[in-house]
Amino acid sequence: MMAAPSSALLDVRDLHVRFATARGEVRAVDGVNLSVAPGETLGLVGESGSGKSVTLRAILRLLRANAAITGEVRWQGENLLALPEKRLRDIRGKDIAVIFQEPMSALNPVISIGRQIDESLVAHTALDAAGRRRRAIELLDLVGIASPEQRLAGFPHEFSGGMRQRAMIAIALAAEPKLLLADEPTTALDVTIQDQILKLLLRLNRELGMGLILVTHDLGVVAETCDRVSVMYAGRVVESGPVDRVFTAPRHAYTDALLRSMPHGGAARAPLRPIPGQPPRLDRAIAGCPFAPRCALVEDRCTVEAPPFAVVAPDQRAACWASDRLAAREGVA
Incomplete structure (x- = not known):
């Protein structure tokens, strides 16, 4: 995979999305940071409800009236979250376009x-x-x-x-457009059509020099198509970096668990290793690491102290107290 170009086309900083509901406030996106460069493909992965689609829609303020969006979305020197609606309409569809999840x-x-x-x-x-x-x-x-x-x-x-x-x-x-936001563009399609759609997007990405953010559940698709990946859990980016680095040497316990839950080549009828439990409710305060109740590497401070999103390897960041133990297990320097 090619290295990410140095100048960001889109730069999302400390993005928060709150939904006011009858049961209280739902923190759907909680401090997301991400960027994409011209001609680069960024994969956004995680379980359902992790905040991937809400993040894409928040970039262009395509959310319902009960959503409160804060942070910055920097686009060519402008903060999209602070623009008048008329100016934002000029950008939507022209400079930044969206492929929604279900075309019908x-x-x-x-x-x-x-x-x-x-x-x-x-x-x-x-x-x-x-x-x-x-x-x-x-x-x-x-x-x-x-x-x-x-x-x-x-x-x-x-x-x-x-x-x-x-x-x-x-x-x-x-x-x-200069940037394409693709929200699970191959959902419910058979594998042959999926392959055709993904090859088309990558060809256009390469030929037109577009930036591309691809939301998907399929880690195999990300491995085949993306330059970098951001892994989301409970509305937060918990790990990010070059795809080959993150997938071969994950430094967050959730990324590691996702990769281990996938089918692998080897012995026939080998059992899958699902992640136990359920993601946390986003209408309740989360103490410590949100993945702690489901984590096989949990330690005491995980339940009370949120780990910082820190550099764990060249071009790789993660928010996990077990990052060093994961590196040692994988034999990563």
């Missing part, structure tokens, strides 16, 4: 695919009607949809799952 929900079922692409082109380009039509055909062809001119008139229900996801990517790419 994100696409408008009563508007043709061609018109949905056209809406983005009207908002973010100076093309006339003929130019927008040519661009829409180019986009559908770019994402691998056959007979793109005829498909412009098609509606989402007339497309297969893989084709709907490709159409979503075409809409996201309409204004040639």
